Amino acid sequence: MRNLKKIGRVILTFLLMFVVAALIGILFMKHVLLNAKDLNQQLADSPYYTQIEESLSAKFKSLSLETSIPEEVFAEAAMDQYALRQLTRTNNEQALNYLVAPDSTYGAAADRSMFEEPVMAYVENYAADHNQPFDKDLQAQTAAVIDEATALFGSHTILLNLDNVIAYPQFQNFRKILQTVLAYFYLVPLAFFLIAGALVGLNWKLPHRSLIWIGSSFVSGSAFVIIPASVALSLKIPQRITVSADYINTALRALAMHYTVVLLVSGALVFFLGVACLVGYSLISKAKRAVYRQNRTYAAEMEQY
Known part of the structure; x- marks a missing residue:
């Protein structure tokens, strides 16, 4: 039974990793990439x-x-x-x-x-x-x-x-695929909460242990966003976009840089949230071990009397 729970945790963590990456992507697409207000603001801030x-x-x-x-x-x-x-x-x-x-x-x-x-x-x-x-x-x-x-x-x-x-x-x-994805985008956050809830359920005796599984998913899922965005910025790919008209060049470069930075920041926030979960697990575990040692010491002292 214990082995089945361990396998279940590993599978759910693996699935949650992809859900985290999908969640970053769909939120970016819905609120940034397809946001006319954001696009027009970036154009206004450029030449x-x-x-x-x-x-x-x-x-x-x-x-x-x-x-x-x-x-x-x-x-x-x-x-x-x-x-x-x-x-x-x-x-x-x-x-x-x-x-x-x-x-x-x-x-x-x-x-x-x-x-x-x-x-x-x-x-x-x-x-x-x-x-x-x-x-x-x-x-x-x-x-x-x-x-x-x-x-x-x-x-x-x-x-x-x-x-x-x-x-x-x-x-x-x-266009139809894009509209379908946007119409059912809520399934991604729903899947996230269901899988995270299942991980908590598998650790119901020691619920703080779910933090290490969820945190690992955050860290690994954010890597799908952080790594390509970091590579794009390090290689200056947004600045290399070239088309015939200068004003189109300016627009595409400004938007590409903006979108890359937004993805990098989003991935970094999720990464640090994952690290916070892992640190939280470590601190809670350390506190519980300290309480356990203190209780054992107290019990041993009481036996002496």
Whole structure:
């Protein structure tokens, strides 16, 4: 019977180790990775928006050379920092909401109206000054320029562009799996409490002994998070992410660094909690041994009388 209990403790501790790692992962995913507020805060704390403005300025300069419409016409319409940041935040929230909410739809927003009035006004005035009719052909050309400016602006406010993958069945399958995991995430903490409770039950005569089994699970489970996060930071993997656009580079590097640090801190907290359990077991055991020795000494003294 004693051997069966020992085997049961070992098996439960082994299972609890994986549950601890899964618990860290699912809490991270639910409250950090898929948290639009956290994502937008990290972007705001980085040079992301400054680099977006620089990139947009360069794109509008090229568009100006192509269309002979001054760069200032586009820049003054688009360089409102509040509008730029608000649209970026909205697009990020919509993308993450589409991933986690089964009934949500996706469509990145782009405000065409900000370009319509200034561009139309400039072209009309230009045509009037040069005795050119503002006819349907010129109106169509102007509308095409407005569409291009809107597309440039919109592309710079989309970090998570799902348009390229939304039609693929593999992406939709991934989305369904993600939503299922989030819908039943409570099963992971439930499993943790059930297994931990079972370990306490197997040590019901000396419940403090369950601390060594639970603490060992915390320490070993946290290693699944601490080791890869530490390796990523030591090798500077987040800073090595490279894509074509500087502002996308900045965003991905900032987010990768943030997520790696969060995982490392989460793993470290669980690790120290496990160490605290082991230290607690040691202290309680030492105290119990001291009381036991004291009682034996007292009993031996009483026998002498």
